[in-house]
Amino acid sequence: MxxxxxxxxxxxxxxxxxxxxxxxxxxxxxxxxxxxxxxxALAGKKKRSMFARFMDQFKDLMIIVLLVAAVLSGVVAQEWTDAGIILVVVLLNAVLGVIQEARSEAAIEALKDMSTPSARVRRDGAVIEVPSTDxxxxxxxxxxxxxxxxxxxxxxxxxxxxxxxxxxxxxxxxxxxxxxxxxxxxxxxxxxxxxxxxxxxxxxxxxxxxxxxxxxxxxxxxxxxxxxEADETDTPLKQNLNQLGKTLTYMILAICVVVFIIGVIRNPQHEPMNALLIDMFLTAVSLAVAAIPEGLPAIVTIILALGTQTMADHKAIVRKLPAVETLGATDIIASDKTGTLTQNRMTVEKVYYDGILHNASDDIDLNNHALITMLLANDTKIQGGGELLGDPTETALVQFGFHKDLPVNDFLAEHPRVQEVPFDSDRKLMSTVNRYDGQFMVAVKGAPDMLLERVKYVNINGELSEISAEQKKAILASNNEMAKQALRVLAMAYKVVAEPYADPTTDNVEQDLIFAGLVGMIDPERPEAKDAIAEAHRAGIRTIMITGDHQVTAQAIAERLGLVEK
The missing domain is CATH 2.70.150.10 (Calcium-transporting ATPase, cytoplasmic transduction domain A)
Incomplete structure (x- = not known):
C-alpha cells in the first residue's frame, strides 16, 4: 500500500x-x-508444468556427466547395457524428485484451501455477505x-x-x-x-x-x-555434490587424457596409428564410464526422500528434496517469539487474593470474588463446542474457570448482564452489572493503579473492611512482583447494589468498590520449543529469539525457554 x-x-x-x-x-x-x-487474493509464483519440473531434475552437474557417459557408452564404446543402466538410474532419480515435489505442492495447496472466509460489506445501502475474494x-x-x-x-x-x-x-x-x-x-x-x-x-x-x-x-x-521474489540458494549438500561432480569430471578427464597419451606414445604392439588412436580412445571412454559413480545421485535422492518422509511424520512439509538436509548444516536458528516459541494464547499464571499471591494451580471456587469478577466483567463468547471467542486476555480468564472444572456456563446463565460501562483506554477499566442472588453485582476489572483509586473496601477471607494504605502498598508490591515476571496484571473489584442504575456511568458504577484481587497472565512458552532449544544447544547451535516485546518481557520468556541463564 x-x-x-x-x-x-x-x-x-x-x-x-x-x-x-x-x-x-x-x-x-x-x-x-x-x-x-x-x-x-494473494498471488503465488507461476506454477511450473510437470514437464518443466521433470527437466529441472537434469540441471545437476552430476546428472549431466552421467548423461554424457551414457551417450559415450552406447555410441562410442557400443556398451548399450551400461548406457541403459545409467539412463535408468538418471530417470529414476528424476521421477523421485518430481513425485516428492508434487506431493509437497499438493499438501501446501490443501492448506491454502482449508478456509475461504467471507466478509460483511455495505453495498447499495444494505449489509450483505460476500466472499473475501470479491x-x-x-x-x-x-x-x-x-x-x-x-x-x-x-x-x-x-x-x-x-x-x-x-x-x-x-x-x-x-x-x-x-x-x-x-x-x-x-x-x-x-x-x-x-x-x-x-x-x-x-x-x-x-x-x-x-x-x-x-x-x-x-x-x-x-x-x-x-x-x-526471493532468490533460491543451493543447500550445502547440493553445493557439495556440484563440487564433487566438477572434481570427478576434471580428474576423470585428466586420467583419460594421460592414459590416451601414454598408450599412443608407447604403442607396444606397433599398431597402425589410425587403429591405435581408435583403440586408445575407446579405452579412455571405457575408463571414464567405469570411474563415474552412476549410483550416487540415485542413492542421495532415495536418502533425501526418506528424510522428507520422516519430516512429514513430524508434521513438517518439505517442498524440495535437498532442503531436508539443510538443518544438518545449521549454525544459528533465529525464531520469532509470538506463536512460534510461545503459544500466542494468554494464560493465567498467578492470582492474588486474601492478601496472598497464589499459583494458578492452587484450588479456587466460585465463592471467590476475584474469580467471580473475572467471569462477569468479561465479553468472551462461548461457542457451542466450547470454543472461546474474544480478546485473548478475557478468554484466558474464562479458560481459567474451565481449567478448574467449574460450571462456568451455568454460572454465567444464572447471573445475566443487565448493564455495562464498556472499556475505555483513558480510564483503563470495564464494568458490568449482573443479577446476583436477588440483587445486582457490579464487577470491575482493569489496570491496578486506576482501579485502586476507586476502591474503598477490601475482602479478606470473606470479611469486609476499609482498605488501608498498607494494604494498597502490599497490593502494588504484588503487582510489581508479577510485572517483573513478564506477567500482564489486571485488578478485580466489585460491589453489590439493590437495583440497576438509571444512567450507568463511571462516576456512579465504578465508585466505592471492594477490592477482590489481582490476576497475572502471560503468553506461555511452548513445551516443545523449550525441548527443541535445549537440543539445539547440545548440538552446538546458537539460538536467537526475535521479538518486539519490552526488554523485561523478552528476558523473562527467554529465561523460561532456556535461551539465557537466569
Missing part, C-alpha cells in the same frame, strides 16, 4: 474511492472494480469480534475495537483501534491505530472501515511479494 491513508482524514479517503460510509458502493460499481483490480477498494467492511480482516482498511468506526496483528508485527497483545487521523509521515505499522490490515484478527468490539488496498497491494501482500 503505497499511499499513507493513516494520515488522511475520513472524508478525503471516502471521496478518493467514491464511497459513502452509510451506503458503501453499488453492486454494479463493485463488479467493475473487481474486473479492474482483480480478486482480493472485496474491492471502496467497499465499506463491517467488523466484529471473531472476524478476520479481509483487506487493508481505513477505519471509519471503532467501538472498543481491538485487533490482533501478530501476523504482521509479532505482538500477541491486541491493538486498540481508533478512527482518528494520525499526524506524521512515517508511522510504524504497529502504531497505525486507525488502520486494519488484511489477515489480522478482530478480538474485541466492532468497527467499520473503507477498503484502501486488496490482494497483493495489502501489507501482507507485500510480504508475499518479497517471498515470491
Amino acid at each position: 503505497a499511499k499513507k491513508y493513516y494520515s488522511q482524514d475520513i472524508p478525503g479517503t471516502l471521496a478518493e474511492f467514491g464511497s459513502d460510509a452509510n451506503h458503501g458502493i453499488s453492486s454494479a460499481e463493485a463488479k467493475k472494480r473487481l474486473d479492474q483490480y482483480g480478486p482480493n 472485496i474491492v477498494p471502496g467497499d465499506v467492511v463491517l467488523l466484529e469480534a471473531g472476524d478476520v480482516v479481509p483487506a487493508d482498511l481505513r477505519l471509519l468506526v471503532a467501538e472498543s475495537l481491538k485487533i490482533e496483528e501478530a501476523a504482521l508485527t509479532g505482538e500477541s497483545v491486541p491493538v486498540e483501534k481508533s478512527n482518528e487521523t494520525l499526524q506524521g509521515e512515517d508511522i510504524a505499522l504497529g502504531d497505525r491505530i486507525n488502520m486494519a490490515y488484511s489477515s489480522t484478527n478482530v478480538t474485541y468490539g466492532r468497527g467499520e472501515g473503507v477498503v484502501v488496498a486488496t490482494g497483493m497491494n495489502t501489507e501482507v501482500g507485500n510480504i508475499a511479494k518479497m517471498l515470491n
Whole structure:
C-alpha cells in the first residue's frame, strides 16, 4: 500500500474511492472494480508444468556427466547395457524428485484451501455477505469480534475495537483501534491505530472501515511479494555434490587424457596409428564410464526422500528434496517469539487474593470474588463446542474457570448482564452489572493503579473492611512482583447494589468498590520449543529469539525457554 491513508482524514479517503460510509458502493460499481483490480487474493509464483519440473531434475552437474557417459557408452564404446543402466538410474532419480515435489505442492495447496472466509460489506445501502475474494477498494467492511480482516482498511468506526496483528508485527497483545487521523509521515505499522490490515484478527468490539488496498497491494501482500521474489540458494549438500561432480569430471578427464597419451606414445604392439588412436580412445571412454559413480545421485535422492518422509511424520512439509538436509548444516536458528516459541494464547499464571499471591494451580471456587469478577466483567463468547471467542486476555480468564472444572456456563446463565460501562483506554477499566442472588453485582476489572483509586473496601477471607494504605502498598508490591515476571496484571473489584442504575456511568458504577484481587497472565512458552532449544544447544547451535516485546518481557520468556541463564 503505497499511499499513507493513516494520515488522511475520513472524508478525503471516502471521496478518493467514491464511497459513502452509510451506503458503501453499488453492486454494479463493485463488479467493475473487481474486473479492474482483480480478486482480493494473494498471488503465488507461476506454477511450473510437470514437464518443466521433470527437466529441472537434469540441471545437476552430476546428472549431466552421467548423461554424457551414457551417450559415450552406447555410441562410442557400443556398451548399450551400461548406457541403459545409467539412463535408468538418471530417470529414476528424476521421477523421485518430481513425485516428492508434487506431493509437497499438493499438501501446501490443501492448506491454502482449508478456509475461504467471507466478509460483511455495505453495498447499495444494505449489509450483505460476500466472499473475501470479491472485496474491492471502496467497499465499506463491517467488523466484529471473531472476524478476520479481509483487506487493508481505513477505519471509519471503532467501538472498543481491538485487533490482533501478530501476523504482521509479532505482538500477541491486541491493538486498540481508533478512527482518528494520525499526524506524521512515517508511522510504524504497529502504531497505525486507525488502520486494519488484511489477515489480522478482530478480538474485541466492532468497527467499520473503507477498503484502501486488496490482494497483493495489502501489507501482507507485500510480504508475499518479497517471498515470491526471493532468490533460491543451493543447500550445502547440493553445493557439495556440484563440487564433487566438477572434481570427478576434471580428474576423470585428466586420467583419460594421460592414459590416451601414454598408450599412443608407447604403442607396444606397433599398431597402425589410425587403429591405435581408435583403440586408445575407446579405452579412455571405457575408463571414464567405469570411474563415474552412476549410483550416487540415485542413492542421495532415495536418502533425501526418506528424510522428507520422516519430516512429514513430524508434521513438517518439505517442498524440495535437498532442503531436508539443510538443518544438518545449521549454525544459528533465529525464531520469532509470538506463536512460534510461545503459544500466542494468554494464560493465567498467578492470582492474588486474601492478601496472598497464589499459583494458578492452587484450588479456587466460585465463592471467590476475584474469580467471580473475572467471569462477569468479561465479553468472551462461548461457542457451542466450547470454543472461546474474544480478546485473548478475557478468554484466558474464562479458560481459567474451565481449567478448574467449574460450571462456568451455568454460572454465567444464572447471573445475566443487565448493564455495562464498556472499556475505555483513558480510564483503563470495564464494568458490568449482573443479577446476583436477588440483587445486582457490579464487577470491575482493569489496570491496578486506576482501579485502586476507586476502591474503598477490601475482602479478606470473606470479611469486609476499609482498605488501608498498607494494604494498597502490599497490593502494588504484588503487582510489581508479577510485572517483573513478564506477567500482564489486571485488578478485580466489585460491589453489590439493590437495583440497576438509571444512567450507568463511571462516576456512579465504578465508585466505592471492594477490592477482590489481582490476576497475572502471560503468553506461555511452548513445551516443545523449550525441548527443541535445549537440543539445539547440545548440538552446538546458537539460538536467537526475535521479538518486539519490552526488554523485561523478552528476558523473562527467554529465561523460561532456556535461551539465557537466569
